[in-house]
Amino acid sequence: MPDHRALDAILQPGGITPVFQPICDVDDGHWTIAGFECLSRGPKGTNFESANVLFDYVRLKREETLVDRACITTALAAARALPAETHLGINVHASTLGRDSGFVDFLRGAADTNGIAFHRLTIEVVEHAPPWDGLSFLSMLDRLRGHGARIALDDVGLGQSNFKMLLDVCPDFMKIDRYFIEHCATDPNRQAVIEVVTRLAERFGARVIAEGVEDEATVKALKLLGITLMQGFYFSKPVDALDVPALYESARMYLPLP
C-alpha cells in the first residue's frame, strides 16, 4: 500500500467537505446567529468523515499546514453562498501559524478570491502539541490582527490551550470545550470552571463562546453564568452552506427562558 494514500484522498478535489455550525447570541427569549464556525469532514465513506479521526491523523502525519490550507480553501469557497457580512470562524493549528510564513498571503488570497472581507474572519487557534515556533506564531497573530481578523482560542482548558497560551494570544474569543459544558446544568464543579473562565475572559476583554450546547437546561445554566454566545446541536448541527438560509428562519424561533 503506497504511503500517504489517505492524505492524497483527503487533499484531492472534493476530498474535504466544508460544513458550517452557527454561533448563536442568546438573548432573553430568543437567539440570533452571530456567525458560523467552518468545520471540515474528510472523504465520504472513509474513517476521515469523523473530524476527530481526520485531524488526529493529520497531526500524526505532521501535515497540519497542508490540510489547514486545504480546509480553508474549501470552506471559504463554500462560504460564498452565505449571506454577505456573515462572520466566519476558521480553525488553524498553532503549528501552522508558527511554521507557515506565507499563511497571511494565502489567507488574503483565499478571502479575496471569494469576496470575503478579512474583518469577517476569526482565526480559531487549535493546538494539540507544543512544538511550534513561539515567536513566529505570535508574529503571525499580529499580522492577522493587523489585517482585521479576530483571534479565538479553541478548547480553552484542554491540552495546550492553557494559561500560557492565553497570555500569549490575548484572544478576542475564548471557546470553552464541550467537556466542560456537558452536564454543567447539574454539576457545580463544571459551573465553577466555567465561571472562572468567564471572569478571565472579562479581564482579557474577550468574549466566551460555549461549545457543545445540546439542551435547554444547559442554555439556562450558561445564561445564569453570564454567557450569551453558544454553539451546539441545541441550535443546529453543522450544515451545508446551502442550508444556512433556513437556519436564519429558525433563529427567530422563540426560546423559552426564565
Next chain:
Amino acid sequence: MAMRKYFEGLGFIVDGAYELEEAQALLANYRYDLVIADLRLTGIGGVEGLQIVSDVHQRCANTRVVLLSAFGTPEIERESYNRGADAFLHKPKAMMEIAHVARTLLDQ
C-alpha cells in the same frame, strides 16, 4: 479489504486502516475489543514495528492484539509477546484460522 469483509460476514463490527497513523487516529477516538495488525502496516521493519502494541494498550489495556507477519523472525515473535501481544500469526494464514484465534481471545 478482504479481512474486513470476512469478519463483517461473521458479525463483527469492523474499522479498517491502511496506514499506521490512520490506525492510531482510530485508536485515539474509539474503543476496540480486538485489534488485528499486519506488521506491514507499521511501515517499520524489525521490533520497532511492534510499537502498535503499545499504541493499543496505551488507549485501552483490555484490547486484545493479534499480530500478523509474513517475515516474522523468532526474535520479533518473542518480543511481540513481551510487549503484550495476545497472538502472533505467521502469514499466509487462512481467514478461518485468524477468526478462530480472534474468537478464542474474545471469549476468554
